[in-house]
């Protein structure tokens with residue numbers, strides 16, 4: 001049995017779909033079982049919260065492999081979660097971390113991902129760390145203003161990253177979970193195949209919609225306040241996000257070959273991701 005956390009999110013949903021295709025038995029952990037309704041009858045659904053590691057027993061019962069998100073709002077420490085995972089007899093854990101963990105620039109986001117990685121590596125389990133690049137799905141919050149005004153208001157239009165389709169990250173995780181041995185004690189960095197700026201992503205949306213979409217740069221302070229007040233980021237994390245958007249990070253525009261190597265095909269481009277989600281923006 002494979003436990004998938006974050007199954008209702010952009011990466012975890014793909015992990016579940018690919019594992020079911022491969023004939024694996026899957027259990028998902030969610031705070032809101034309604035969000036897992038699309039797999040009714042096909043997966044075990046357990047209600048639980050990673051911020052309460054002491055209550056993870058039912059989710060971990062008879063689980064031998066686990067896909068773990070440990071860097072989440074409200075989840076303060078990865079160590080107690082990994083203790084529960086080890087004590088339940090899980091053999092292999094696949095952690096979704098961030099490319100920022102490998103950055104030369106220090107930041108709260110780097111430190112929180114490094115702490116999660118350390119908890120997994122030191123757990124005594126077999127482990128694989130997947131360091132995801134910037135997700136293409138981070139553009140979804142633009143949908144409302146694109147639909148109504150054909151405008152994107154954001155901070156850091158020139159920010160460059162080798163953005164990755166979260167479905168590619170999920171597909172890699174499913175491959176690793178289905179056959180962990182070749183990936184044991186390995187850290188893979190998962191990026192897209194090209195470097196894009198935020199304004200280039202906006203232009204691709206306009207192109208696919210057949211109408212120009214304009215970009216309006218928001219002030220840094222407004223962006224930081226929205227992260228803290230609306231997205232409930234701890235202030236230090238919000239600081240590291242806006243600093244990254246302002247100054248860039250040399251580790252983020254790096255294109256890595258791991259997605260292509262593991263999946264045997266090139267990573268999806270932003271144009272492909274956007275074409276598959278264009279109705280949300282129309």
Ligand SMILES: NC(=O)c1ccc[n+]([C@@H]2O[C@H](COP(=O)([O-])OP(=O)(O)OC[C@H]3O[C@@H](n4cnc5c(N)ncnc54)[C@H](OP(=O)(O)O)[C@@H]3O)[C@@H](O)[C@H]2O)c1
Pocket residue numbers: 005006007008009010011012029030031032035048049050051069070071072073074075096097098099131132133134135138
């Ligand atoms: N966004 C990026 O660019 C990026 C890049 C690299 C790595 N990451 C990492 O990828 C992960 C997902 O990020 P995302 O922004 O794309 O998220 P997302 O798609 O919005 O999904 C978040 C998922 O986490 C689950 N979750 C949240 N809090 C939880 C809790 N306390 N207990 C159990 N489950 C909880 C949610 O499940 P329920 O609501 O169903 O409980 C949901 O399925 C994060 O760990 C993030 O650090 C993100």
